[in-house]
Amino acid sequence: MPPGRTLSSRWLGRVFNIERRTAPSELPLYLCPAFRSLSVENATLRRQCRPRARPIQQLCRLHTEAAASASTESEPLKIQPSRTLPLQCHGCGALSQTVAPNEAGYYNLSRKAIKKYLGLLDETKEPPVPNTDKIVEQALQSxxxxxxxxxxxxxKALLPERSPESATDASGADKPPLCDRCHNLIHHSSGNSIYHPSLESLRDTIEETPYKHNHVYHxxxxxxxxxxxxxxxxxxxHIPLRSQNRRAKPVKFQHGRLMEMSFIIxxxxxxxxxxxxxxxxMPYLKETLREALGRVGGRVRLGNVHCVSAKRSWWTKExxxxxxKRAGAGWMVGKxxxxxxxxxxxxxPKGRMDWDAPKPQISVKMFAREGHAKPDSSSSSSEADPFLKLLPDAQVPEFSLLPPPQPETNYPPMPVVSPLPxxxxxxxxxxxxxxxxxxxDLPGLARSDLEYHIKPEHRAxxxxxxxxxxxxxxxxxxxxxxxxxxxxxxxxxxxxxxxxGLVFLAYGFTPLDAHATATAKAVAVQTQAEGAPNVRNISLPxxxxxxxxxxxxxxxxxxxxxxxGPLTRKEAVxxxxxxLPYRVLxxxxxVEGVGWVEVAVQVRTKHLFPKEGEKEGSGSGEGGEEQQPLQTLDLRPEPVNAAKNDKNKKKKTKGGKTGEDQDGEGVPExxxxxxxxxxxxxxxxGYRAPMNAWVLNKPKKETKSRPRKSMKGVKKLTKKMKREREAESAGGEGE
Known part of the structure; x- marks a missing residue:
């Protein structure tokens, strides 16, 4: 290789912050907590074992000698770049790299937006003139x-003003570009999912917080x-949920840090x-969440549940x-x-960088950690090699799961929003x-593998x-x-x-097509049998x-x-x-990650509750579920006389036993x-108590406008009055 080409390759590697060492693994990997966390060990043991052995080694920059671009090495740059690539893509958070095109964080140096950000475009050249402007200029010459x-x-106002200052968009040049993966997600709706981290790896990431006060938004x-x-x-x-005991402490510090959590729906x-x-x-959502928490849900206070809609700006301001007000670190965790x-x-909170606000009640003391310090520009190495000044100030430590923060601005670029999991x-x-x-914003945990059973064109x-x-x-x-x-x-x-037989009503709150048919036909369609009816099935063969x-x-x-309806309303019947002679159940x-289906059925009361001496019906579940008594969804507070009614129900009979214990057995199931x-x-x-969403979302009835009142009778009355006036006038003339 000629000496000039070697120097050009070495200079490009330093400009784009690429390390000159080969990756220990065959496949290049980008920074992700799923790869770098050792979930089988606790944090203390992992720190002790790091200097000696590393089961999975992760590089901050992807680079191999064989993967180096030939065009990049052969064509030396004529213009010196004014900046380097960003440390990480602000859209997905992956560290920047120029080696693996199919991985996150890859920047194609031939893209115009990247050249513009690095300052590699020749700004002295005037932009090309559109054909329409040329035609107008030729017409104005005569x-x-x-x-x-x-x-x-x-x-002259017909022609757009062109100047070197307006040719380059300063705001677009200052904004860091997205990696190729995020660019394709936004403009082409195509991309590959990353490897989902484990819950233990997210725990290790949160434990590296530099803040004293931390709040996890689940x-x-x-x-x-x-x-x-x-x-x-x-x-x-180790986040203690607030107990229902009023004497319990509202906050608790552990190892010098405060960890709190809120549930965001x-x-x-x-x-x-x-x-x-x-x-x-909200009462229904809290009770459903309490049941999902298991044994813990019955003894905790759920005042930290919030219902938010970012699409319609519901409760986002609060x-x-x-x-x-909380300040400190706020962690977005979820699937x-x-x-x-x-x-x-x-x-x-945008636009509050220079806002003169009072000091927060909670201090935001930060813990000093090794590896997050900026490199010393006055060192001897930087003086010997001036190209080191082009490297980003913030460096990622070799064993850190938490990358350094982005530069603070009033309106920073936000993460990419995409339906891709x-x-x-x-x-x-x-x-x-x-x-x-x-x-x-933390990476999402694995939610469901249902998409792997669906055809790729229907996964969205x-x-x-x-x-x-x-x-x-x-x-x-x-x-x-x-x-x-x-x-x-x-x-x-x-x-x-x-x-x-019972007639069931079903309401599909899912984006999937709902089709009711005979059970035999439905089985044939679902199992993809030969000769199945022509019903759309989006699953893979x-x-x-x-x-x-x-x-x-x-x-x-x-x-x-x-x-x-009105039968049970107080203002009606x-x-x-x-x-009532019936019950509606x-x-x-x-369906995980998709939606829900509401199912309802009307059953006669005499058929639902068996009489004494009858055997219990065959309504038990095959899954071995424990049967529970009838539950109602009336979440309003109990009336004052509820306690008296309970005492009257438990009143002892003459035999000294309650009504339930007279027969030695409880009420039949x-x-x-x-x-x-x-x-x-x-x-x-899965399943849950019914939300009764159909009552809130049922389609509006198309009511016809009130018909126009007929004018036939009015016309007859008008003619009659006219004839009477004519008759009166004729009688007056005869006299």
Whole structure:
């Protein structure tokens, strides 16, 4: 290789901050906590073992001798760059690299935006003149422009003003460019998901916080709430949830740091069309979250639950003020595609860098850590090699899971929002308030593998992007409901409940096509059998052989009050539910990451509750679920006389036993209706108490306008009065 080409390659490597060492692994890897965290060891043991052994070594810059671009080495740059590549892409957080085109953080040096940012474009050249401007210029050559200007006609205004200053956009040049992966996600909607980190790796990342006060925002998705909950998050991070005991301490410092957590239900606009309607669902959402937390949920205070919609700006202003007042570090944690990046942009406190605000009540003391210090520009090495001044000031330590923060500005670039699961590759730290704190977007954890059973062209259909107004599906005996052709909901035949069979109502709050058909046809479509009906099935070929039973779910939630209408309203008929001859039961079937299906059925009371001496019905679930008594969704506070009624119910009989203990056994178990759900590998399915979203989202009835009143009678009356006047006038003349 000639000496000039060697110097050019060495100079380019230093300019673009590429390390001159080969990667220890065959495949280049970008910075991601999933690779660099040793989840099998605790933090203390890992720090002790780092100098001796590293199971997975991660480089801050990807570079191999074989992967170096031939064009980059052969063509020396004539213009010296004014800056280097950014340390990490602000869209996905991946560290910048110029070696692996298929990985996150890759920058193609031939892109015009990157050349413009690095200052490699020749700004002395004038931009090309459009053809339309050339035609106008030729036409103006044959016209006396000065004479027309004296008359007040300015033809030169037809041409756009071009100057060297306007040719280059300063604001676009100062904004760091996105990597090729983020560029393709925004403009071409194509890209590959990153490897999702584990929960332990996120814990190790949060433990490296340089702040004394930290607040974790656990983001949940309203589409499949509460399936996106991480029940082990507060225990792994050692965050004590607030107890219902009033004497319990509200905050607790551990190892000199304070860790708190809030639950954020994002995309709440999917639940109801109005903000007031979603507000009315807050008691239901808290009770559902309490049940999902398990044993801990019964003894904690859930005053830290917030319902937010970044799309419609519901409650984002209040959450933004809380982030500003808390200061310190705010961590966005959650599964993939729950709306963290979109929420990040909505609640980040912009434009407050120079705001003269009072000092926060909570100090934001930062801990000094090794490796985050800027390199000393006055060292002997920098004096010997002037190219080191072109390197970024912030350097990533070799074993740090937390990259340095971005430069603070009033309106910094925000992370990329994309429906692709796993868009964020590494933590993105954006400071605010002149050192007051920072907001950190963490990579999403693995949520569901359902997309791997779907055809690539239909994977975007799994995401609920807007509120859905479903169509009511009627499932008669012997019928089933298909979702996308690969998920089947089949009511079980329960003859004791009704001689003629039960009629189920289903409402699909999912972006998948809902189709009701005979059960035999639905099985053929779902299993991709030969000769199956022509029903759309978006699953991959071969998925039909993986269909399995996902569970049998009992409709044991009483929704009679919400479904009966004016019969139980106090301002209308005012009947009590116990006096009705029927009960309406319901349940919500959840599809992980997709949405939910609301199922309801009306059962006669005499068939639901068996008489004494009768055997219990066949409504037990196949999944071995423990049957529970009838539950109601009336979450209003109990009346004052509720305690007296309970005492009257437990009043002892003459034999000294209560009514339940007279026969030695409790009340017979009701015959609950049961539905079976079948899905790929028997996974991705859950359930919850019904939200009654159909009552809030049912389509509006098309009411015709009031018909116009007929004018036939008015015309007859007008003629009659006219004839009477004529007759009177004729009689007067005769006299």
């Amino acid at each position: 016209v006396d422009v000065e004479a027309l200007e004296r008359q007040g006609i300015r033809l 983001v949940l998705d309203a589409a499949d709430f509460p399936m996106s909950l991480l029940p082990r998050l507060h225990s792994l991070l 994002s995309r709440s606009d999917l639940l109801a069309p109005k903000k007031e309607q979603v507000d009315s669902l 959450l933004k003020e809380q982030i500003w 993939a595609n729950v709306g963290k990046s979109q929420l990040f942009e909505a609640v980040y 796993g868009t964020t590759a590494s933590p993105i730290r954006v400071p605010f308030g002149s050192g007051r704190g920072e907001l950190i 259909d799994l995401i609920m992007k807007s509120r859905i107004t479903p169509k009511q599906q009627v499932l008669k005996p012997g019928q089933s409901l298909l979702l996308g052709g690969f998920i089947r909901i089949t009511p079980r035949n329960t003859p004791p409940l009704d001689d003629n 071969g998925t039909g052989a993986k269909i399995a039973h996902a569970g049998a779910f009992q409709l044991r939630y009483d929704v009679t009050k919400a479904r009966t 005012g009947l009590k539910v116990d006096r 319901g349940i919500d079937i959840l 009701p015959r609950w209706p049961v539905i079976d759900v079948y899905s790929p590998e028997g996974k991705f399915i």
